[in-house]
Amino acid sequence: MIILNNQSDVKSNLVNKKNLALIPTMGNLHAGHISLIEKAKNYAGTIIVSIFVNPIQFNSQNDLKNYPRTLTKDIEILNKLGVDILFNPSEKDIYPSKPKLSYTLPPLAKQLCGASRPGHFEGVIMIIDKLFGLFKPDHVFFGKKDYQQLILIKQFISDKNYQICFHSVETVREQNSLALSSRNSLLKSKAKVIASTLFETLKDAIVELKKFHDINLAELFAVKKLTSLGWAVDYVEIRRQADLLKPSTSDENLVILGAANYENVRLIDNIEFCTDGTI
Ligand code: PAF
Numbered sequence: 001m002i003i004l005n006n007q008s009d010v011k012s013n014l015v016n017k018k019n020l021a022l023i024p025t026m027g028n029l030h031a032g033h034i035s036l037i038e039k040a041k042n043y044a045g046t047i048i049v050s051i052f053v054n055p056i057q058f059n060s061q062n063d064l065k066n067y068p069r070t071l072t073k074d075i076e077i078l079n080k081l082g083v084d085i086l087f088n089p090s091e092k093d094i095y096p097s098k099p100k101l102s103y104t105l106p107p108l109a110k111q112l113c114g115a116s117r118p119g120h121f122e123g124v125i126m127i128i129d130k131l132f133g134l135f136k137p138d139h140v141f142f143g144k145k146d147y148q149q150l151i152l153i154k155q156f157i158s159d160k161n162y163q164i165c166f167h168s169v170e171t172v173r174e175q176n177s178l179a180l181s182s183r184n185s186l187l188k189s190k191a192k193v194i195a196s197t198l199f200e201t202l203k204d205a206i207v208e209l210k211k212f213h214d215i216n217l218a219e220l221f222a223v224k225k226l227t228s229l230g231w232a233v234d235y236v237e238i239r240r241q242a243d244l245l246k247p248s249t250s251d252e253n254l255v256i257l258g259a260a261n262y263e264n265v266r267l268i269d270n271i272e273f274c275t276d277g278t279i
Pocket of ligand 1: 024054124128146149
């Protein structure tokens, strides 16, 4: 595997490389990332993984400082998977001066996770824009665990008319259903057991919705249940899968999304589901 630490080395290393897949990450690789890479192998001739803990998408310095960094182990994983290129730049290389984004994000960027993490999605789109411009990938792969990020990047690709094939990949879970996330390593082992109640509660809320046909009631049910289990809930909302707008009565393909803190670790999860148009 070629390891590139500077944007200036990228161009020469892409000569004669065709059908590129890019998998942007912030490292601390786990089975969720591995599933993105495995899927990419079915579509592309050259697999590029980026590892960059993007400071401008963090809302708190503490969160940025505590973000798990495991580069040596990550390189071992990527080598075993047969990844062609690892892009692991420094902050100075990516942001030599204060970055400016020439793209207006849709209102969705300020809702859900964006409401409590101002500027987060602007930071995500900024690095994604740089990576897309640098590698000009044919395919990109993102996990459904970060559903709002996935929708915003998909819209960004379409708004900017990038000729990139976007792939979304199912969330990988622990045996107890906890969605894999780099942040899970910040949980103590007892908290890891409780953390699986986020997924279970979202699942139960879908059952409530199908029983009572009332979105507000189902969301409230989930918030109350999580709070009683010791979570500090940020939001639980039911939205449309396609664009994360609020559903109308005729929408059938929905997703329930939740974000909550347990012992100061912020976790998110979501479940896609279908109704028969009776909500
Ligand atoms: O999902 C992530 O790990 C990050 O938000 C991403 C897409 C790599 C951008 O920094």
